[in-house]
């Protein structure tokens with residue numbers, strides 16, 4: 001009995017996850033979010049604000065491009081992982097990039 005319940009529950013979970021992945025996601029994901037040009041349609045690569053934490057080195061150069069050359073090798077969404085569709089204007093503001101996705105510790109200014 002108990003194991004049947006568990007089996008049913010995992011089916012529900014699987015159905016929910018596939019709904020999330022294919023149900024809601026599919027129409028918007030038709031846009032190529034890994035293409036920086038998609039982002040530049042709406043975001044100019046200039047006038048970048050400094051980070052909210054003054055002890056954290058700034059990633060984007062205010063005038064465009066990156067302070068650290070290696071950062072330019074990534075797609076926008078490698079860092080802005082919370083951008084999952086193009087309807088993000090209400091959810092994205094004030095969301096922060098997690099340096100620990102790639103760094104062992106949050107880089108600090110020298």
Ligand code: HEC
Nearest residue numbers: 033038039041042076077080083086088089092093094095
């Ligand atoms: C159809 C237009 C459009 C496209 C395309 C678009 N964005 Fe946005 N984005 C917006 C709007 C509007 C906002 C909210 C206003 C703002 O902060 O600029 C926003 C906000 C953001 C923010 C938060 C800015 C803040 O102030 O904290 C980030 C980060 C971001 N977008 C990244 C991206 C990335 C990465 C891509 C490409 C995958 C992308 N956007 C594509 C319209 C767009």
Ligand code: HEC
Nearest residue numbers: 036039043048049050051058059060071074075076079097
């Ligand atoms: C290496 C990580 C990284 C990559 C790659 C990256 N960003 Fe960012 N982005 C950040 C961080 C961190 C901030 C917060 C401000 C800062 O430190 O520059 C930010 C801030 C932003 C903001 C909001 C702040 C502002 O002043 O407008 C937008 C919009 C944005 N990035 C768009 C993009 C787009 C478009 C790309 C792809 C061309 C991109 N980012 C690539 C890390 C990254």
Ligand code: HEC
Nearest residue numbers: 056057059068070071074078079097098099101102103107
């Ligand atoms: C998508 C991966 C990725 C993310 C996210 C990321 N970085 Fe980096 N960063 C790199 C790579 C790769 C290098 C070059 C290799 C290295 O030195 O570790 C680098 C190098 C740096 C350097 C040069 C000094 C050093 O430590 O090597 C600084 C400063 C830096 N990153 C700051 C940041 C900050 C601040 C954030 C978060 C706001 C951030 N990075 C997020 C990938 C990333």
